[in-house]
Amino acid sequence: MSPRTSRVNVAVAVAKKDLLVEWNSKILMNQVAPFAAIVMVMFAFALDNDGILQRVAPGLVWLATLFSMLIVVQRSFAVETADGALDALRVAGVDPAAIFAGKSFALMVQLCALETMLVGTAVVLYGVELTLGGLGQMVVTMVAATIGLGCVGTLYGGLAAGVKGRETLLPLLLLPVVAPVLIGATRATEAAFGSGGAEISEGWPWIVLLGIFALVFSTVGSVAFGPLVDE
Amino acid sequence: MAVRLRAVNISTETRLSTGTVATRRLGALAIVMLTVLAVLALIISPEDVNQGSTVRIMYVHVPTIWVAYMAFILTAVCSATYLSGRNRSLGWDRVAGASAEIGVLFVALSLLTGSLWGRITWGTYWVWDARLTSTAFLFITYIGYLAVRRLDGTQRQRARRSSVLALLAVLEIPLVHFSVRLWRSLHQEASVATGGTDVELDDLMLFSLFFGLAAFSVLFVWLLLHRQRMLYLEDAMSSQGLDAAIEARRKEAVR
Amino acid sequence: MEHASFIIGSWVVTALAVGVYAGWIIKRGRDLARRSSDKDFPWT
Numbered sequence: 177m178s179p180r181t182s183r184v185n186v187a188v189a190v191a192k193k194d195l196l197v198e199w200n201s202k203i204l205m206n207q208v209a210p211f212a213a214i215v216m217v218m219f220a221f222a223l224d225n226d227g228i229l230q231r232v233a234p235g236l237v238w239l240a241t242l243f244s245m246l247i248v249v250q251r252s253f254a255v256e257t258a259d260g261a262l263d264a265l266r267v268a269g270v271d272p273a274a275i276f277a278g279k280s281f282a283l284m285v286q287l288c289a290l291e292t293m294l295v296g297t298a299v300v301l302y303g304v305e306l307t308l309g310g311l312g313q314m315v316v317t318m319v320a321a322t323i324g325l326g327c328v329g330t331l332y333g334g335l336a337a338g339v340k341g342r343e344t345l346l347p348l349l350l351l352p353v354v355a356p357v358l359i360g361a362t363r364a365t366e367a368a369f370g371s372g373g374a375e376i377s378e379g380w381p382w383i384v385l386l387g388i389f390a391l392v393f394s395t396v397g398s399v400a401f402g403p404l405v406d407e
Numbered sequence: 408m409a410v411r412l413r414a415v416n417i418s419t420e421t422r423l424s425t426g427t428v429a430t431r432r433l434g435a436l437a438i439v440m441l442t443v444l445a446v447l448a449l450i451i452s453p454e455d456v457n458q459g460s461t462v463r464i465m466y467v468h469v470p471t472i473w474v475a476y477m478a479f480i481l482t483a484v485c486s487a488t489y490l491s492g493r494n495r496s497l498g499w500d501r502v503a504g505a506s507a508e509i510g511v512l513f514v515a516l517s518l519l520t521g522s523l524w525g526r527i528t529w530g531t532y533w534v535w536d537a538r539l540t541s542t543a544f545l546f547i548t549y550i551g552y553l554a555v556r557r558l559d560g561t562q563r564q565r566a567r568r569s570s571v572l573a574l575l576a577v578l579e580i581p582l583v584h585f586s587v588r589l590w591r592s593l594h595q596e597a598s599v600a601t602g603g604t605d606v607e608l609d610d611l612m613l614f615s616l617f618f619g620l621a622a623f624s625v626l627f628v629w630l631l632l633h634r635q636r637m638l639y640l641e642d643a644m645s646s647q648g649l650d651a652a653i654e655a656r657r658k659e660a661v662r
Numbered sequence: 663m664e665h666a667s668f669i670i671g672s673w674v675v676t677a678l679a680v681g682v683y684a685g686w687i688i689k690r691g692r693d694l695a696r697r698s699s700d701k702d703f704p705w706t
Contacts, residue, residue, distance in 0.1 A: 331575075335568060339558045349551045349572075352544050353579050356586035363590070385586055396578060403490070403571050425691030427705055445673065460664045464672045471676065516679055520672040527665045626680065633687045636705060640694035647699060 183274040190265075190278025195285060197255055204248065204286050209293055212244040216297045226303060231372055233302040234365035237294045238358050241325075244290050245283075246347050249329040252283055253337035262337065262405060272402030276330055280397065284326035291318050304369050309376050313368040317379065320386035321361040327393040328353055334405045360385040425636035433629045440622035447615045455612070464524040466615055470623035471517040472542070477627060478510030479549065483577045486570035497642065500566035503573060504556050505634035507549050509627060514546045537591045541584040548576050562642055 198204055219236045223229055229236075256262040265275055295314060298304045306314065332350045336342035360382040366372060367379025426434075448466035455462035485503035489495060521539070522532040533539065556569045608616070695703070 345554055348554060352547045356582050359586045359590045400571050403567055423695045463669045467673055467676050512683055516676050519675060523668045523672045527668055633691055637687060637691045640698055644698060
């Protein structure tokens with residue numbers, strides 16, 4: 177077996193394992209998704225105005241995504257450190273880049289599910305109108321943003337894994353880094369939703385920004401993940 | 408023999424601190440220079456044509472952000488050196504950590520003096536200008552870096568984690584700055600940022616400004632030397648403590 | 663001087679912050695140096 181295929185196999189195995197753990201525990205479905213939904217409802221209480229809600233819906237969707245992501249990332253690494261699985265993989269000489277790819281992919285899948293639910297919530301609760309073209313752009317935005325978020329989340333989640341006080345450390349480290357994603361994804365989603373009279377064409381430059389972010393952090397992440405989790 | 412005597416003399420005097428003769432001279436120089444700067448900036452230098460007396464805040468504001476940038480660049484360079492070096496000397500990591508801490512202090516001062524200046528000039532403490540926003544992110548990012556340095560673990564773990572993080576910050580900051588600028592370019596409500604900020608510098612003002620940069624640079628070097636030595640002592644003591652604990656355990660096991 | 667309180671204030675805050683930080687560095691450095699069992703530091 178060549179090194180390349182073995183690396184891909186490891187990544188697939190790690191991703192499968194993470195998703196299987198999630199499938200069995202149903203934490204995402206039973207706890208994180210309801211949390212995200214209640215955040216959306218609370219935003220409505222706080223802003224208390226249909227017009228404003230419609231205007232700021234894109235930002236709220238992505239803020240709720242980021243908050244939920246913090247929980248999902250922590251969960252993703254709590255599973256690893258609880259039984260020392262990460263250390264075992266490292267000791268076995270598994271390429272950290274492959275672990276990074278696998279864990280990132282599993283995180284991306286979970287984030288995509290969350291985002292889909294949040295966009296649905298925005299349509300139902302905030303009265304956002306989504307055209308067919310807008311829907312297409314929304315999907316592209318979600319994919320581009322999620323790749324970036326998945327990579328950054330895995331990278332910094334790995335850093336904070338297994339350390340005392342990680343629950344409070346992770347948001348401090350992660351939120352400043354994902355600011356470009358919040359900016360880019362919110363503007364692109366505004367274009368897709370047509371909030372504030374935005375045209376669909378206005379969204380594409382922001383998707384390019386999301387793409388650059390995803391490219392940078394997927395490359396850097398696979399290099400930096402090894403030294404970060406290495407004990 | 409004469410050399411040896413002198414060395415003993417110095418060390419009996421300075422042995423119990425992080426200072427040496429050189430750092431004392433440097434510290435004295437920093438105090439003198441900063442005093443001169445204060446006199447230059449607050450009394451001697453003229454008022455600006457456009458900004459009036461508010462330009463006097465600039466003589467402290469500009470050097471603080473200068474020191475902060477210098478400190479963060481040094482942190483990145485030392486982190487890269489630590490990671491790339493063959494023997495991975497913890498000295499590099501300590502300089503990186505000391506430098507980042509000083510940088511955080513000065514970026515905070517810079518934000519503070521800047522917002523006081525903004526209150527007079529723009530009538531508001533804060534505008535969502537690209538430069539201000541990116542500086543705030545810089546501040547938070549390095550607070551996070553310092554938090555990571557305080558995590559549990561061995562000194563090697565601390566060094567590796569924080570070095571990687573410092574290099575990630577180098578990558579992250581341009582990205583944040585770029586996206587914030589893109590964000591501001593489409594939402595130009597904060598046009599106050601462009602009004603009344605032109606400074607027309609005459610020779611004395613220019614001299615004061617550069618003198619300020621020099622004075623704060625000397626201060627930075629002094630702070631860095633002492634802080635870095637303090638970290639050395641902390642590291643040395645914690646490993647001594649660890650050695651003692653291991654020794655105690657070993658004796659217990661033998662018994 | 664116009665806006666004197668803001669101008670003096672920004673200088674005072676900076677001086678105080680740097681002064682306190684420098685004082686802390688010196689004091690803690692001395693404490694640590696005194697407590698250290700190995701008195702041969704690289705810089706002496």
